[in-house]
Amino acid sequence: MENFDTVSLSFCGGTHDHKNCVTTALDEAEQLCISRGVRLTDARKRVLELVWESHHPIGAYDVLSKLSQESGKTAPPTVYRALDFLLEQGLIHRIESLNAFVGCSHPAEEHSGLFLICKDCGCAAEVHDATIDKAILEKTDTLGFKAEQRMLEVRGLCPDCTA
Amino acid sequence: MENFDTVSLSFCGGTHDHKNCVTTALDEAEQLCISRGVRLTDARKRVLELVWESHHPIGAYDVLSKLSQESGKTAPPTVYRALDFLLEQGLIHRIESLNAFVGCSHPAEEHSGLFLICKDCGCAAEVHDATIDKAILEKTDTLGFKAEQRMLEVRGLCPDCTA
């Protein structure tokens, strides 16, 4: 977890077989839910798939309109319930500054990522860094603040858009 | 900028003369705007005051309803324009995970804070840490990502609510 993970990196540049990313993610999600004794229902699985199929963070209402196209009229709670489930299970992340969601490529381990969001091409890469994690933890500990959840998002230009 | 600043700390605990905090912040804002050649109009100043008067991050529509109470019917753009101005000038910060705003107590220097948000009492403290800043900067630099804006928010329990 020390660099851009391959999937996220590919979002902003070279070609890759993204279908493969999606199926891999869905398979892993399926296994994970079984091992946890929770139900990855068809609706939830389809929402996860739609999030993964998007090459950018996707909003709840974009998911909704895709669902409506394929399954007829669908209402917001359907989507939000699925997204909530996926968030709880760590299968997706929410990007607060975009009100949007991205798939997580290592849902098995609990973690807080750093999201690099390109203001030009719109891609969002999830990266991890132990030094950052440690620095934040030490600060909150020192202050007597009991941290439970963290969001770290950086807006700027990705390598592809800087050139 | 190494610890909880006094103002923020006081939000979650002991009593303090918050009126004093507000007037200090308003005075500093006034000076800063003059020195920058931008106009802190009555409307903008009043919104800044309302944000400061709140002991918690305050939402745009809460500001709106206070304005409406005192000045008669007011529309959302009035508030959002003022908030946008204040954000541009660094006089307030936006907490993305709450869709809410807090006053900044050192608007003269450009900076990115770490916001500690108590899920129990709702207070939000802005703190700063050079180690964190450096760790994030190094990571983005290494990845060739040109960072422009950073959002770092931690949810949990503040010292007062932990006890």
Place this chain on the structure above:
DNA sequence: TTTAATTTTGTTATGTTATAACATTTACAA
């Protein structure tokens, strides 16, 4: 000091994101 340009504010309407509340169906186990 009138005029012109620019900035700020007013106003109406609408777009976007998210949840409450309650009914129905489905899955699963006793």
Place this chain on the structure above:
DNA sequence: TTGTAAATGTTATAACATAACAAAATTAAA
């Protein structure tokens, strides 16, 4: 198979934010 819990459907509404254009106020120029 029947009771229970979980998941989904449905309707309505809440909460957050901006587009577009008109009017007023400020500033700069003539």
